[in-house]
Amino acid sequence: MKKRILLIVAIASLMMLLSGCSQVNQPITSESTGFWNEFVVYPLSVVITTISHALGNNFGLGIVVVTILIRLILLPLMIKQTRSTKAMQAIQPEMQKLKEKYASKDAATQQKLQQETMALFQKHGVNPLAGCLPLIIQMPILIGIYHAIMRTQEIANHSFLWFDLGDKDPYYILPIIAGVATFAQQKMMMAGQEANPQMAMMLWLMPIMIIVFAINFPSALSLYWVVGNIFMIVQTFFIKGPDLRKKASPAGGNKK
Incomplete structure (x- = not known):
């Protein structure tokens, strides 16, 4: 538990550090300096604008395509995360x-417990922190896209569907879809863990946070969340499909 808390604090600190050091109110250009600007934000900005221009200056569609590409790149990590989660569940008894x-x-007993626990992890080839790897990798990308969208002036000058990419969704449709998609995706990922109080809390906390953020952020960023979460719902269905169908069966897969 302590390791998880330290990990969450480290991720939060990283987010604040990157957000604070990136001149969020300054446009991102080829002249922007600093490691974060030069190697994360500006390249993402270039990718979004290049693909958008190739799609007939449709920046909304460009964000959709870039989001799908990023999720495809992260897919191997997500598969590894799912396998790690299943392995951890298997050794819970x-x-x-x-x-x-x-x-x-x-102290002596607790030290022995830690040793026996580590031996159990090694026996089954389980890495308790492996499930956190995709999250750690996604955070800089998410923050980078946030800055790329916020600081690329071209994006703010375009509209997509019913909303302006540089402004908030006037009808709150995107925030609601983002929240519902987040809930659905997490519900699928947490199948079989509903009894865990921490998991149950996260199941509701994350969608609420996403909705609040999406209401206050530009629609372009909300669009990224919506597309990303819908992609992850489809991805989770294919990765955990057999487990979800077994859980949904009336008899729970048991036969007399």
């Missing part, structure tokens, strides 16, 4: 037995 065996809170 054994981990619970270890916790019961070493229930004492004294």
Whole structure:
């Protein structure tokens, strides 16, 4: 638990660091300096604008295409994350037995528990932090796209469907879709873990956060979230399809 908390704090610190050091109110150009600007934000801005120009100056469609490309690039990591999650779930009964065996809170017993737990991970080839890798990789990309969208002046000058890319969605349609898609995607990913209080809290917390952010951010960024989450719903269905169908079956897959 402590490792997870430290990881979350590290990710949050990284987000604040990158956000604070990127001159969010300054347009991104080829003249922008700094590692973050030169190697993350500006390249993403170039990719979005280049693809958008190739699609007839349709910047909304350009963002859709770039989002799908990014998700495809991250797909191997997401598959690895899913496998790691399933492996952790499979050894939960054994981990619970270890916790019961070493229930004492004294230092020696807890050290023995940690050793036995690590041995269990090695036996089954499980890395408890492997599931966090995609999140760590996605964060700089998400922040980079946020800055690329916010600081690429060309994007703000275009519209897509019913909204202006540089302004908030006037009808709140995108934020609602983003929240619903986030909930659906997480519901699929957490299948079988609903009894976990932490998971149950995240199931509702993340969609609410996404809706709040999407309401206050430019529609271009909301569009990125909507497309990304819909892609992940499809991706999760294909990756976890057998497990989801088994869970949804009336008898839970049991036969007499």
